[in-house]
Amino acid sequence: MADIQNLRTSAETGLSSLFESARKSFASEEAIAREEAFRFFEATGLPSRRVEAFKYTDLRAAMKEAVPPAEAPSAEAAQAAVASAKGFAGIDAARLTFVNGHLIRALSDLDGLPAGLTVTPLNDAMGKSDARLRLLAPVEQARENPVYQLNTAFLADGALISVAAGTKIERALHLRFIGSGSEAFSTATRVLVDLGDGAELTLLESHEGPDSITYQPNDALDVRVGKQAVFRHARLNREGKAAIALSTISVRLDDEAQLETVNLVTGAVLSRHQIFMHVAGENVNAVVNGAAMLGNGQLADSTLLADHAAVGGVGREMFKTVIDGDATGVFQGKIIVRQAAQQTDGKMKSDCLLLSDEGQMMNKPELEIFADDVACGHGATCGAPDDDLLFYLMARGLPRAVAESLLVQAFVGEAVESVTHEGARAALIGEIEAWLAARA
Numbered sequence: 001m002a003d004i005q006n007l008r009t010s011a012e013t014g015l016s017s018l019f020e021s022a023r024k025s026f027a028s029e030e031a032i033a034r035e036e037a038f039r040f041f042e043a044t045g046l047p048s049r050r051v052e053a054f055k056y057t058d059l060r061a062a063m064k065e066a067v068p069p070a071e072a073p074s075a076e077a078a079q080a081a082v083a084s085a086k087g088f089a090g091i092d093a094a095r096l097t098f099v100n101g102h103l104i105r106a107l108s109d110l111d112g113l114p115a116g117l118t119v120t121p122l123n124d125a126m127g128k129s130d131a132r133l134r135l136l137a138p139v140e141q142a143r144e145n146p147v148y149q150l151n152t153a154f155l156a157d158g159a160l161i162s163v164a165a166g167t168k169i170e171r172a173l174h175l176r177f178i179g180s181g182s183e184a185f186s187t188a189t190r191v192l193v194d195l196g197d198g199a200e201l202t203l204l205e206s207h208e209g210p211d212s213i214t215y216q217p218n219d220a221l222d223v224r225v226g227k228q229a230v231f232r233h234a235r236l237n238r239e240g241k242a243a244i245a246l247s248t249i250s251v252r253l254d255d256e257a258q259l260e261t262v263n264l265v266t267g268a269v270l271s272r273h274q275i276f277m278h279v280a281g282e283n284v285n286a287v288v289n290g291a292a293m294l295g296n297g298q299l300a301d302s303t304l305l306a307d308h309a310a311v312g313g314v315g316r317e318m319f320k321t322v323i324d325g326d327a328t329g330v331f332q333g334k335i336i337v338r339q340a341a342q343q344t345d346g347k348m349k350s351d352c353l354l355l356s357d358e359g360q361m362m363n364k365p366e367l368e369i370f371a372d373d374v375a376c377g378h379g380a381t382c383g384a385p386d387d388d389l390l391f392y393l394m395a396r397g398l399p400r401a402v403a404e405s406l407l408v409q410a411f412v413g414e415a416v417e418s419v420t421h422e423g424a425r426a427a428l429i430g431e432i433e434a435w436l437a438a439r440a
Contacts, residue, residue: 122157172204175191286316
């Protein structure tokens with residue numbers, strides 16, 4: 001009997017055409033990787049509800065058409081886009097600026113960086129066959145993901161960031177991704193962060209763009225955290241109202257490494273943020289948090305895979321979702337504890353606050369444990385604001401709207417309290433307050 005195959009959608013057909021056009025410009029060193037990535041994608045297609053990992057986020061239905069990759073903007077257009085950018089504005093940081101997925105060198109701090117911090121534009125690294133390129137895709141499960149492989153196939157620009165062993169970078173590094181234009185476009189960026197043993201780095205990411213067009217960013221961040229190294233990361237999604245935003249973080253942690261990452265979502269009509277964490281070394285400590293504040297038909301998906309493969313790893317994962325109107329929140333989290341990962345301590349929780357009767361939340365926490373000396377658990381809650389707490393605040397003279405906003409701010413704020421960088425933490429709290437003010 002012949003195999004049954006799904007008919008290709010207009011978007012899938014369009015992506016094939018775009019790849020065929022783009023392949024002529026690929027350098028020989030990168031052509032093989034791109035070909036393999038796109039053939040993987042072609043074999044799987046855009047994931048639909050039939051794919052368990054995308055059960056609640058149907059990209060096959062959401063992506064109606066394939067939009068072309070964005071061209072590099074003019075100097076004037078890039079300057080105008082940066083002038084309107086708000087994500088993590090005002091924070092003292094070295095900045096790498098990407099407009100429509102292209103690194104704008106004139107608007108980036110590539111010179112005068114602290115000793116021990118090296119930043120190389122990705123296109124330069126690929127042209128020189130930089131040895132650090134072998135560190136891309138450090139987590140096996142990410143390489144089996146169609147969104148990540150699509151990023152590899154259409155990769156346009158990015159950066160390689162290295163911190164020398166024993167170097168502690170005091171000043172944060174800010175990656176600002178800005179979309180600009182009047183017609184739909186797509187982007188594919190990749191940033192590699194390589195922390196040597198004992199190194200420390202704080203990385204901030206902001207993503208924003210116009211509300212009027214359906215642009216499609218697909219960004220990926222690959223991180224290798226060396227022995228006793230510390231990586232602090234805060235990410236802000238304030239994409240345009242019609243954007244379909246896909247993002248992936250893949251992190252490998254060596255002995256006694258420390259990870260702190262948080263992702264706050266207020267933008268995009270549809271977003272999916274994927275986190276692949278591989279605990280390769282012993283006695284790792286990882287804090288992985290996320291928060292989403294949604295309304296007006298938005299869907300935000302946070303998908304986490306924490307793979308513990310070494311002794312004594314500690315993981316704390318907390319995700320907060322606020323649903324208003326007919327928005328939809330999705331959390332999928334899975335902790336894997338390999339047989340060798342004895343004494344793993346993993347806790348994962350997803351909490352949702354429903355501010356309307358029309359909203360919905362999909363929670364799917366999982367544990368897969370092959371070791372017998374562990375302390376692991378997961379949980380999920382979903383409900384409306386506590387009437388008793390509202391009454392308590394209102395009895396002290398606060399209007400209901402103000403009382404509800406205070407409860408929401410406290411609820412979401414728990415997820416961003418872990419951010420060590422004071423400026424970044426204040427900026428995220430400011431985004432939460434701005435969302436509440438707009439709602440009021």
